Amino acid sequence: MTALLEVDDLVVDYRLRRGVAFRALDGVSLSVGPGECVGLVGESGSGKSTLGKAVLGLAGVTSGRITFAGGDITHLRGAARRRLAGDVQVVFQDPYGSLDPTMTVGEVLAEPLVVAGTSRAEARTVVAAMLDRVRLPAGAVHRYPSEFSGGQRQRVAIARALVRRPRLVVCDEPVSALDLTTQAAILDLFVDLQRETGVSYLFVSHDLGVVRRVCHRVCVLYRGKIVEAGPTRAVTEVPEHPYTQRLRLASPVADPARQAERRATWLSLREPA
Numbered sequence: 001m002t003a004l005l006e007v008d009d010l011v012v013d014y015r016l017r018r019g020v021a022f023r024a025l026d027g028v029s030l031s032v033g034p035g036e037c038v039g040l041v042g043e044s045g046s047g048k049s050t051l052g053k054a055v056l057g058l059a060g061v062t063s064g065r066i067t068f069a070g071g072d073i074t075h076l077r078g079a080a081r082r083r084l085a086g087d088v089q090v091v092f093q094d095p096y097g098s099l100d101p102t103m104t105v106g107e108v109l110a111e112p113l114v115v116a117g118t119s120r121a122e123a124r125t126v127v128a129a130m131l132d133r134v135r136l137p138a139g140a141v142h143r144y145p146s147e148f149s150g151g152q153r154q155r156v157a158i159a160r161a162l163v164r165r166p167r168l169v170v171c172d173e174p175v176s177a178l179d180l181t182t183q184a185a186i187l188d189l190f191v192d193l194q195r196e197t198g199v200s201y202l203f204v205s206h207d208l209g210v211v212r213r214v215c216h217r218v219c220v221l222y223r224g225k226i227v228e229a230g231p232t233r234a235v236t237e238v239p240e241h242p243y244t245q246r247l248r249l250a251s252p253v254a255d256p257a258r259q260a261e262r263r264a265t266w267l268s269l270r271e272p273a
């Protein structure tokens with residue numbers, strides 16, 4: 001499979017003060033294929049968000065290369081970066097990262113379409129269909145993000161990310177702030193949307209249980225380096241690297257009692273197709 005996103009030997013240094021830098025990513029390579037969901041897991045501080053930011057052009061790259069659909073986007077800025085927004089989108093942990101609280105949901109969703117040249121009438125139709133897809137009521141267009149629950153607000157953020165039909169969405173801990181039942185519903189939505197649209201995800205999470213539910217493959221990041229990568233089932237069930245094993249111990253996946261409880265809750269919450 002030809003990769004949609006390719007990250008090759010990426011190094012990101014944060015400059016702390018004059019002459020002192022911190023290496024947040026140290027030679028990271030990974031790829032995401034079309035229609036593929038690749039998980040990036042690791043404990044806090046391992047560099048997950050930094051990788052997401054580098055792909056989005058929000059973190060400066062020291063060395064290495066990021067290519068998207070065959071084009072080098074490593075240092076893309078300005079108008080070229082804005083053009084890429086049609087193809088590469090993001091869902092943050094905090095929906096307010098992408099939702100302007102002063103705009104109604106209808107305005108939030110229509111804005112990227114209108115900016116891209118869609119007529120207002122057509123944008124209204126696309127927005128209505130998008131709201132239906134993320135299972136929000138049509139009346140949501142007139143309401144403000146602050147008038148929704150955290151889970152509903154995340155549905156708005158997902159709709160906003162997908163409204164221009166991007167090819168890749170960077171999902172940065174998109175369910176971490178939600179309770180378990182809402183997490184399940186939102187993760188199911190990610191899976192369904194991926195199947196319906198063929199979009200790819202780079203899915204960042206500290207929780208092996210979360211990536212297990214959505215991802216085809218998983219990469220494990222430890223202190224800025226990928227220490228293990230492979231099919232989701234292999235990495236989450238029989239991890240080889242000691243760090244992944246430790247990560248698994250910290251995850252509900254590892255505890256049979258909690259795993260059974262969690263699985264029962266999640267399965268019972270699966271919405272009918």
Ligand SMILES: Nc1ncnc2c1ncn2[C@@H]1O[C@H](COP(=O)(O)OP(=O)(O)OP(=O)(O)O)[C@@H](O)[C@H]1O
Pocket residue numbers: 014015016022024042043044045046047048049050051206
């Ligand atoms: N702007 C910055 N300036 C300096 N250091 C930073 C900056 N952003 C992140 N770091 C450092 O880089 C490392 C990786 O941070 P990053 O946010 O990518 O980790 P993470 O795995 O996403 O963690 P979390 O799950 O807590 O968000 C951390 O040690 C962090 O302190």
